[in-house]
Amino acid sequence: MIFEIGEKIFRVMKAFREPRIATKDIVKEPAHKSPIFRGRHVVKYEICTGCDACNKICPVDAIKMKPLPIKRPNKVPEVNLAICIFCGLCEDVCPTKPEKAIKLAGGDIEMITDGTNNALDNFWVRVEIPQEWIEKKKKEEEEKAAKRKAKQEALLKGAANTMGKDEK
Incomplete structure (x- = not known):
């Protein structure tokens, strides 16, 4: 037991004398990549029907429907990437064929912020309709x-x- 305590003290003293150098820059390279990450969302308002299926199936309520001043589509999805778990259910349930109106289409997983509430606005996939x-x-x-x-x-x-x- 005394030997184990002495060994732990020795390791702590060694860590103080020889600080380790960081081997990975998290700003340039993410700490880990999820094996199920399918990419960031792309919303195509031209083919969206406004059916609201993507909003209803989202398990974490990351999708909100933006109302439009027309009858069809009367709303289009906007995705909050700060909440999204990138499961892809929204793409799977989209009824438009052959191309999906909401799609996870590559991109990176890094989302670094300064921690302010205004910075979280950068994590929305907003639909800009002309x-x-x-x-x-x-x-x-x-x-x-x-x-x-x-x-x-x-x-x-x-x-x-x-x-x-x-x-x-």
Whole structure:
């Protein structure tokens, strides 16, 4: 027992006399890489249907849906990488085919911050949708509504003509 205590004291004294040099720079190289890391998220608003399936299946609630001023898609996903566990369930459940609207598409795992709350905003995958795209979608919706209305009026007019002929 005295020998074990002496050995521990010797190791501590040796550590103080000969400090070890760090062999890895964690700023340039991550301490470890997860074997299940599939990459950072990429959200393609052009093909997203706004179905909310990715938000519902996320086990850690890292996905929030950003509302849009159009009917379809009426919302798109935004991912908080500070919470995300990079499991890929959001990509797996996405119904768009052949390409997925939300995808884990490579990238690095390093997310170093200075610890402030403002720095955590850098860990969001935010969707920047151009105003031209929104205007184009609104115009398409208006055209579809006008066609639908014209079709309904034609059906009503045809039904009224048919009823008028039946009475004669």
